[in-house]
Amino acid sequence: MLTSPTFRRSLLASGSLATLLLLAGCDDLTQIDSVTDPNNASIESVLTNASLPQLNALAVGTEASLRLGHLGNSTNNQVLGTLGREVTVLAQTESRWYFELQGRASPTASINQLDDAAFYNGQYTGFARVGRAARVFRASAANSSVIDATQKSGVDGFTRTYEALSKLHLLMLQGDNGIRVDLDNIERPGPFVARDAALTNIRQQLDEANTNLGAAGSTFFFPLSSGYAGFNAPATFAQVNRGLAARVALYQKDYAGALTAIGASFYSRTAALGLGPKMVFSATTASDAGNAYFQVADGSPSALVSVPTNFVTEAETGDLRLAKAPIRTTPLTVGGITGVYEARVFPTQNSPLDIIRNEELLLIAAEARANTGDLAGALADINVIRTRAGGLPALTAAQLPNLEAYINEILRQRRYSLFYEGHRLVDLRRLDRLRTQVAPNQTLPFSTTPFKLFPNLERPAAEKAFDAANPTP
């Protein structure tokens, strides 16, 4: 039996198979090298023992990230500008700019709610990434042995300020929807909190950052771009932090708190209105970007950012700020809407974008002073804006008979001074004036049926789905 030919052949076959398997057993043939990312650095490489150049790169990335919400197919100032009727985006190939975002389903019908996953939610992720970049930088710095506690405190102050800015931008998009404020665990973030709670959290984070900056020594070890010229040391960066705190306090209607923050900021009635930190652009540098709000004068691009006529007709005669919305040589009509004026806020594609500037601080101060009874102080701030930004005559106290008149005037100055910077919708929303007749001689176009005004964007579908699957206990 043992010697049957069949068996012997089987034995031979098995032997051959074994040989083949042995051959296959050679390391070269059976071992696979683990593949590392050939195209990018990894997060793991910085989270422990980051080197100084790596920390510097994280700082650059955090600063650069603030531009993300202003880049791409959907930009913050265009979306908020459309919702606030500052601009009308006449896009030849995207009718949702002038249909959905202006509340219409068709030339004649309204919509009930905005899309929760359309392209125009894009900047949500962009701004959320600012917070992520800041948190990764902070965690990497904390785990690095190449910097000392003072330097780490500088990173804390810088990153917490950026994180607060990230949340503030998200809240401006979401309004009464609120935002998540506890974001440390990416797989288990905290729940959404209402607007007021969110503002409180942002304010606290800014205050904490300010404390950190106070313990950060005289210089940051990491570089900041030329956009931070004059604000690139802990002490001066803290002035920026306080400016942002003033903005948040204003939104909280904490006028006294706003004035305190203003006092610690770079607010000045005499300094340049444009004073303040900026996002810088360089369209022609690799992995840098251009200013997406720049438009070629009188062009006919596929998406023209036009300015509704009432921006010009409701302005005071001679307002220098109308230069931001010059008349086109030939009007452009898309989807039945004619753009007679176009947004021309920036002279070049490399023009910087303000993060916060003296002009806004003056307006915050005016509003806070008016609301705390310091009408004279408010008038002084208003007149700095009127004369220096608008080239308009100063007002007298007699011309502003009551608080309402002050608020109307401040709202009007904010409209022209902060045009196309994402403020209009936020201002109208917080002052509960998102309606056709905002104030005397201030109206919202495209606001009657079938047009419809939306105070904020819809909460993104991914957020809804996440909460549906992870209900809060």
Add this chain to the structure above:
Amino acid sequence: MRKVLLTAALLAPVLLQQAAAQNRQISGQVTDRATGQGIPGVTVLVKGTTVGASTNSDGSYTLDVPATATTLVFSSIGFQTIERSIGTATTISVGLSTDSKQLGEVVISGLATTIKRENLANTVTTVSAKELVGVTRPVTMDAALSGKIVGANIAQTSGAPGGGISVQLRGLSTLTGSNQPLYIIDGVYAISAEVGNGAGSAAFTGASGGAGRTNQDNGTNRLSDLNPSDIESITVLKGSSAAAIYGQRANAGVIIIKTKRGQAGQTRVSFTQDIGFAKAWNLLGKEDWTNDKIDTFFPLPANPTAAQTASVTANRNREKAALAAANGQFIDYEKEIFGNTGFIRNTSLSVSGGSEKTKFYVSGTTTDEEGIVKRTGFSRHSIRANVDQKLGDKIDLSLSSGYNRSQNRRGFTGNDNVGVSLGYTLAYLPSYAQLQRDDLGNFPNNPYGGDNPLAIVERAVNEETTNRTNQAATGTWRIFTKGTSSLRLSAQGGIDFSSSDATLALPADLQSQRNLPNPGAVRIAKNQFFNSNLQAFLIYDWTLGEGINLTSQVGSVRLGLNSNLSYSQGQNLAPGTPLSPNRSSLVTQQVLLQSEQDIGHVAQQEVNYRDRIIGTVGVRFDKSSRNGDPNKYYTFPRASLAVNIGNFGLFDLPALNLLKVRAAYGETGAPAFFGATFSPLTNVSTGGRVGFLPSTVVGNPNIGPERATELEFGLDVSLFQSRLNFEATAYNKVAKDLINTFVLAPSTGVTSIQAFPVGDLQNRGIELSLGGVPVRSDNFTWNTTTLFWFNRSEVTRITVPAFATGAGFGSSFGRNVFALGESPTRWYGNPASRTDNPNTFSNLTRFQEAQPKFNMSFTNSFTIAKALEVSFLLAWRKDSYVSNLSELLKDEGGTTEDWSQDDDGDGVVNGQQRQDFSSAQQFIQNSGFVRLREAGIYYTLPATLRASLLNDAVRNIRVGVSGNNLLTFTDYRGYDPEVSLFGAQSSAAAVDVTSFPNTRRIFFHLNLDF
């Protein structure tokens, strides 16, 4: 008497032995019963022995047969096997009938073994060269498969020259990877990626916000490089149970392509010339304008303010002035752009032949196709040399070598945010616009869109050239053969290398560019792929006792896949030519490197009991560098059983050729995509410094492969000498641990974990095939095949929040959702309502399924008087749904053919009524169709006429005329019901945004054999 008898009895064995020693020669010719033409390569075998020969190029053979021989068996793929008793004849000529089911044909059963079709436990479709391109010439090899494989949904996603094909076998098998099957060409793991060049990126059509390659590039599938006329056969392993032996590459099925090889005998030269033309089969048409229509087009809102009235009046007056200026000169721009006729030419020459030791097949083909848009087209030049060499008795070597160069010029179509996509711009272009080039050669600005489409046709560039070579070598060493057992070693190695160079350019003085901060864009993109594979198998055939045949095999496979996708792009171009990034001020570039390695080990045991019960068990162990742990083996088992009830001799039914029940189970895998384990820090710079920015995605270092398990049952019946064949298959394929992004809360700044096992997806379906030869006579033969199949998908497990899949354009237009109990290809969309749809994803309304209710195809061929052959293939896709935005664009532009009509008589014209974003149903449209996909008539010149014309210099002359997409019946309101903006994307749900119109193609054929 007794003595004599005894003597005879004693002598008889001696006589027999002598006879056995005395061979005699038999010769003859094997012809096709239908045409009377000789068939080369037919195996002529003495029954019960290994003595045999092949017919040469004219079908003739000569064979030395032992005197004991009683019967000859004639067999060839595609023909019915027949037997003839020898008797005393020295000449035996036979006519073979084509066989729709090919029971005797062998199909792949392992990586190095084959099995007779009648013993298969799976449904495995094999498409012969004749079925593939015998009727007409579809654009590409994969297009030619359409309607010929039961269970395969093959759609031509773009009408652009060079095609764009999506092949899906048995439903969705993955969400993130490719749902396109694995292609194996002569043993080489072929490059089949559809990779874009950036035509949809921000600098070009801007369809996508991305800067690099996008899924809206209207890319070509690398399969378009293959020359269909070099293909001998295509075998399709549809599900995991059949494809398990391919392990972790086979989740979407496997398509095995064999190219043609030489036959021993006289050298055969074949020359084929096709000429033809292509034309869009469907244009959407236009509607001309009147002052009244302009008034309707610019409606006054209810209770208009003075400003609103003024604005509307201004619009109306401006357009009325333009209309008056046109002076009745309406221009059909669609016709001007898409209405051209493309000339097509295809020339092919092949030489094959050889001796018993050496066989060769050499071919060269050149194809040139013009597109229906001027300055678009596709060309392919290919050469192939396949050589088989026997080294002594023990060793066979085969070499397969192919090189091709394909070029395409595709233009810009599809989605757009810049104004260069032709279809998009046309939708908004009223017929009274005057955009023709002026006397100075300049194109006027298009006030109705981002650019002048006539200028885009003339001046925009989107070209790609691919050089590709595939090389394969196979060696078989028969280590020993003794009696009924044999051991052989089969080794194979191959490479597939392709390098594509694309040029995209929009000159700086185009309308769309002049208004940009950095006018003019040019991109030189390079896509390089290199696949290599090496495998070795030991195969042992043996018997156990009486009637049990066994085949054992073990082997190993190693794969390497590398790619380099890079580009250099320049914006802000200097005027004039050359269009090069060198001449720009804003240069961006990207290099994307990928590399991966896979290793697999296979063992398989087949058992065959007298062709009655055939069982197979096998297992494959695979590891891949794409998995989280690159050296962890994953196991993919298989088992199958076929029972040939007909062979048990239980009943004596001569009419019954085959009655088989079969069941098969198998598992396959798909490793995560490249980079799934990485958490990148992307590069960003500001202020002149370079920085790190955490990506929106994080990796999963623990990710393992997706796994598909499939159970398949079937029944095969063949009757009346295989003149009636029926095949029924039911399958249940469950794709487990599907990898997808795990969508996180985006406020964290991380939108997703790149790869996460999100759940299971079940695909169930039925595949039926009924074929036969209803009529077979000397002067008339009718072959017919009817295929019917459908697939149903359902998510059976989900471990993450429900999420959107596919690539739709948001809730207004329809999107797909991965949610428990639902099909991931079903459409969801507006209206969203918490009360009406409390449980759906984002409270969206549930709409129809994108996958068809069923597919059917009906193939017939008639041979008349051995000379005339008429064939056609009719395809029916029932109730599939597409998200169609094309009509909306035209309605918005007032250019729809029926814009001013009012179908429901409610006083609102169609064109405005349809611009209704309240319900996505408006855009989710039925794309079912009935299409005469292929039809052809061929005529073979009678020998007498041929001889009188050409004096026997030519052995065969065949002429024909054929067509592709000749007739289409559909209610779909777009260019073509098969189109898909996103190409061969992972989701089966198609989106149509003014895609390149599909074409009807007509050919004239001439075929000469020397």
